[in-house]
Amino acid sequence: MYCVNCGQDVDEKEKFCSNCGTSLKDGKVEKDILLEITPSYKFFYIALPGIFKAIIRGIPFLIAWYLLGIVLKDNDLIKQIGENIFIIVKNVLLLLPVILVIIELIKSFIHRKQYKHYKYTFYKDKVIFMDTFLNISQRELCYEHIKEINQKQSLIQRLFNIGIISMYSNAETGAYGGIIMRDIENVKEVYEKINNIINSTKG
Secondary structure (H helix, E strand, O other), rough: OOOOOOOOOOOOOEEEEEOOOOOOOOEEEEOOOOOEOOOHHHHHHHHHHHHHHHHHHHHHHHHHHHHHHHHHHHHHHHHOOOHHHHHHHHHHHHHHHHHHHHHHHHHHHHHHHHHHOOOEEEEEOEEEEEEEEOOOEEEEEHHHEEEEEEEEEOOOHHHHHHHEEEEEEHHHOOOOOEEEEEEOHHHHHHHHHHHHHHHHHHO
C-alpha cells in the first residue's frame, strides 16, 4: 500500500507513514491511487483580467457614444440623416461594451466548469489526466517515459498561491510532449509529492 500524502510504500498495519508522518487511518492509504489533483479556479486570477481587457476594448465605443450624443444636439444634421438612425447607433455603441463584459463572464463560467471536470490521478507506474467536460478525453503518461518534471510560478501566481507543474516525456513515446498541470494550488508542496512518487518508482 501507499501513503496518499507522499506516495511512500507502507505496511497496511502501520498507523503512520514512516516518511511524512501522515496518519494512515480514514482513507489515508490506497492500494492503487497515490495522489489525485484538480486545478484550482481563482476568480480574481482567471476572470478579472479578461473582464478588465473587455472594459479597455469597450472604451472606444463609449467615446463614440459620447460624441454621437453631442451630434444629436445638432437638430439640422438630425433632420438630414434621420433621428431614429442616430438613436439606434447610439444605443448599439452603449451596448457593445456590456456585451464584451458578458462574454468574458460566460467564458469564466465555462472555465470554472472545465476545472471541476479535470483530474490528474497518480498511480504506481503512471499518471492519467481525465477531462470529462463535454467531450471526454484521457491522456496517460508512464513514469518511465518522463525525462523532466518542473514547477513554475509567476509573480502574480505567487499572490494567488497557484502555479504550473510540467512533466515532459521522451520524444519517442508519442505522448504529445507530456502533461502540463495548470493553476495548481500549493504548487510547491504538490510538486514535491509528485517528484517523490515518480522518483520512488524509478528508483
